[in-house]
Each structure stands twice: as C-alpha cells, then as structure tokens.
C-alpha cells in the first residue's frame with residue numbers, strides 16, 4: 549500500500565467555520581476568528597501579543613522590520629534551515645553570517661555563536677529544528693551580553709518547550725508556520741509572536757500596511773492614516789476560520805503524532821544501536837512535539853540507497869535542507885567558512901512519513917523495509 553510522506557489532516561469543522569466566516573459579513577483580516585486564534589496562543593502559552601500572518605515567511609519579514617535591520621547589519625542564522633529564516637532579513641539588506649549545527653542535532657551550535665559576533669551584528673535567529681528547542685538560555689545570555697535581539701524561527705515548534713517554557717515565548721520575537729506540512733495547518737499561514745512589549749504598537753502598524761487601522765478599530769483614535777512602512781501581512785477571516793478548527797483539536801493532534809513518533813523510535817532504536825544510523829537526540833532541556841521523524845544515515849550513499857529502497861516499496865521518505873551557505877544565491881556572499889555538521893545533515897538526514905492519518909501498521913511496514 550502506498551504511504552505518502554505527508555497528508556494534510558482535517559479535523560472536520562474547517563468548512564463549517566469557513567462558512568461562518570463567509571456569512572459573518574466581514575471577510576477581510578483582523579475579525580472574530582483572527583482574534584480568537586490570537587487569544588488562544590496568548591492565553592495558552594503566555595505571548596504578550598500574537599498577530600496572524602499569511603505565512604511564517606511574512607512573520608519573519610515583520611520581525612526583520614521590527615528589529616530595525618539596516619543595509620550591512622549582520623544576522624546570525626544556522627545554514628541548515630529553510631530559506632525564509634535568512635531571506636526575510638536579506639530583504640531588509642542584512643548580511644547573513646551562517647552558523648553550523650550541533651553534532652547531536654541540526655540546531656544551531658550555541659557555543660559557536662560568540663565567535664561570529666562583530667560590531668555590526670544585530671540579531672540571532674535560532675531555528676528549533678523538528679520542534680526540538682535550541683539551547684535558549686545560552687543564546688539569550690549571549691544576546692544580552694552583546695545587546696542583540698533574538699528572533700525564534702518556531703515554524704516547526706508549536707506546542708513544544710524549553711525547560712518548561714513554550715518555544716516562541718523566549719526570544720524578543722518569534723515566527724510560526726501553519727503551512728500544510730506543519731502540525732497545525734491553514735494551507736498557507738503563520739503568526740508573529742511578540743514577547744517584548746516595545747514592539748507591539750509598531751508590529752500592528754506594519755501588519756496593516758503601515759497604518760494605525762488596528763487602533764482605529766479599537767476606538768483608540770478617531771481616524772487612521774499612514775504612519776510607517778509595512779505591508780498587507782494579515783490573512784483573511786476565511787483562513788483564520790480554518791485555523792480555528794485546527795486549534796480546537798491541538799491536543800488530539802499532538803498526542804496522535806507523539807504516539808506515532810514513539811512507535812517509530814521503539815522499532816528503530818535497535819537498528820540505531822547497531823550503528824545503522826542515528827536517531828534524533830533530544831536534549832534534557834527540550835520536549836518533542838513530533839513534528840518530524842528523521843534518521844541521520846552514515847553517508848550520502850547510504851541515504852540514497854535507503855530512500856530508493858523505501859520508494860521501491862511505495863513509501864515516500866525525503867531528505868531536507870541543502871546548506872544555505874553554499875546555495876546558488878548565497879555562495880558568493882558567504883565568507884568561505886566550512887560548516888561541516890550542516891553539510892552532514894544536508895547529505896545524510898532523511899525524514900520518514902509523519903501525519904495524523906498514518907497508522908501503526910504503516911509505521912511497522914516502513915520500519916520493516918528500513919530493516920531489510
């Protein structure tokens with residue numbers, strides 16, 4: 549039987565809430581469903597303020613504007629990440645200083661960050677790969693010492709924690725994704741999390757095309773106008789209505805995914821112990837939100853063989869990022885430093901099928917092919 553890599557999960561209420569949004573008489577953004585979703589995150593996790601966006605990329609662009617990035621400013625980003633973690637800052641003129649990953653998992657190696665700081669450094673962007681926390685105490689300590697801002701790329705990190713603190717609530721700003729490949733989805737969608745109150749007012753203005761329309765709607769000012777730069781970063785109510793149907797089922801979705809993740813781990817641990825590959829190493833300070841199940845093979849060749857073998861059995865497993873520092877767009881701008889751990893993950897990491905509708909039997913079947 550065919551096992552795809554990902555399937556978008558529907559909770560059942562999406563169309564119902566979208567229908568409500570359509571007939572509520574307000575289809576543009578910042579309506580009832582948007583407020584409901586934002587309040588959900590603020591109350592459950594303790595953000596000072598949340599703003600829904602049309603993607604995580606947009607939330608990162610808002611963060612780059614809020615950080616006041618000027619041409620030539622430097623931003624420290626892991627090279628093993630999605631393009632947007634760097635792109636959003638490049639659009640504001642930043643120079644990206646790429647950092648290597650840790651040996652134990654693909655997250656940024658916090659111990660290497662300080663050596664990359666110069667007088668032009670403005671921001672550090674930790675990316676919580678697979679929803680597993682970066683070493684945030686260490687990163688915040690470095691940021692404080694050098695007066696830098698921290699923007700968490702929490703695209704994959706919904707409902708995951710660092711020493712009990714929800715990811716996305718630790719840095720000054722954070723960005724989440726509701727793209728259909730994530731745990732909680734709205735097709736395309738994202739959210740900016742704001743933890744430093746200084747940013748709230750300006751964030752609302754940037755969100756609403758550089759105007760103070762949000763304040764106007766709350767009745768705080770009697771007319772609104774152009775106050776700053778910005779864009780149309782907010783999603784329509786139809787998208788927020790879809791998202792709300794997902795958020796209502798967050799706990800169910802998370803527990804189902806964790807169950808599948810644990811099954812994979814149980815079945816593959818004996819093979820990992822024999823040295824066939826490495827499994828995800830989750831530090832004591834981090835939780836697992838079962839966003840992804842990945843293996844790290846011993847070589848590119850072993851990975852190619854494994855993906856091929858699964859494909860022959862109609863199971864879709866996929867590799868992940870290519871190193872950004874050697875990408876076509878950035879290789880000439882990179883300072884030439886080698887980032888060996890990042891390259892190793894680019895060559896050797898493979899992701900296994902993971903989605904709500906996956907069954908324990910699918911997991912068993914996948915693992916038995918891997919064992920061959």
Ligand SMILES: *Cc1c(COP(=O)(O)O)cnc(C)c1O
Nearest residue numbers: 603604605630632703725727738
């Ligand atoms: C998915 C993802 C993004 C981009 O999310 P969009 O909502 O598609 O813009 C950014 N960073 C990371 C780490 C991601 O996994």
